[in-house]
Amino acid sequence: MATSTLVPSDELLLAELWTRFKAGDEQAFDQLTRARYRVLFNYATRFTKNRELIKDCIQDLFLELWNRRKAIVDTPYVTIYLIKALRNNLLRKLRKEQGWRATTDEGIEPETSITDGQTAETEWIALEALTETEQSLRQAVGQLPQRQQEVVFLKFYEGLSNEDIAQVMEIEKQTVANFLYRAMTQLRNYLPARIFS
Numbered sequence: 001m002a003t004s005t006l007v008p009s010d011e012l013l014l015a016e017l018w019t020r021f022k023a024g025d026e027q028a029f030d031q032l033t034r035a036r037y038r039v040l041f042n043y044a045t046r047f048t049k050n051r052e053l054i055k056d057c058i059q060d061l062f063l064e065l066w067n068r069r070k071a072i073v074d075t076p077y078v079t080i081y082l083i084k085a086l087r088n089n090l091l092r093k094l095r096k097e098q099g100w101r102a103t104t105d106e107g108i109e110p111e112t113s114i115t116d117g118q119t120a121e122t123e124w125i126a127l128e129a130l131t132e133t134e135q136s137l138r139q140a141v142g143q144l145p146q147r148q149q150e151v152v153f154l155k156f157y158e159g160l161s162n163e164d165i166a167q168v169m170e171i172e173k174q175t176v177a178n179f180l181y182r183a184m185t186q187l188r189n190y191l192p193a194r195i196f197s
Contacts, residue, residue: 010035011076011077011078011079013035014032014035014036014078014079015075015076015077015078016028017029017031017032017035017078018032018074018075018078019074021065021066021069022069022070022072022074024069029062029065029066029069032078033062036078036079036082037058039079039082039083039158040058040061040082040083040086041054041055041058042157042158043083043086043087043153043154043158044057044058044086044090046149046150046153047087047090047091047094048090048094053093053094054090057086057089057090057093058086060089061082061085061086061089064089065085077164077167079158080160080164080167080168083154083158083168084167084168084170087168087169136191137187137191139190140186140187140190140191141183141187143186143190144183144186144187147169147179148179148180148182148183148186149183150169151165151169151176151179151180151183152180152183154168154169155180162176162177162180
């Protein structure tokens with residue numbers, strides 16, 4: 001299977017770290033944990049804003065991986081494996097502890113900031129415009145059904161391909177395409193035309 005061009009560029013390094021970690025290399029395991037912690041944390045915010053719960057779930061995931069390292073399969077797609085495992089663990093924990101349902105609506109909060117970098121004044125103007133755009137985008141994405149929000153997050157914030165998203169969410173690739181189409185159609189209706197130009 002060919003590696004998707006949207007899979008993070010360090011995926012080959014992660015696959016090497018994964019092999020070493022499975023053999024009991026603690027340093028490789030630490031590197032792996034640090035390399036994907038932020039991605040996992042950001043992904044988990046799609047389901048809950050409880051930061052302590054997210055941290056606990058990620059810690060539990062990595063502890064479980066370490067304890068089961070000899071039985072874990074090799075994978076060239078470590079990021080997808082980790083996201084899928086976290087998703088399953090988090091959903092199970094949320095359902096058990098909080099009676100959470102998959103229909104919850106929580107918005108995306110991207111942590112990126114872009115400016116044109118020319119002058120302090122143009123940076124300020126660009127930052128204000130970006131903040132307004134990000135706020136509009138968060139609100140619009142927050143109005144989407146949960147599954148569409150998740151697909152949008154994985155596609156545009158994590159850069160996964162439709163095939164990779166299908167693996168993570170355990171749905172068909174066509175279902176991913178359908179979710180994306182519906183989400184983009186709704187976002188076009190919610191957002192000013194300038195955002196899509």
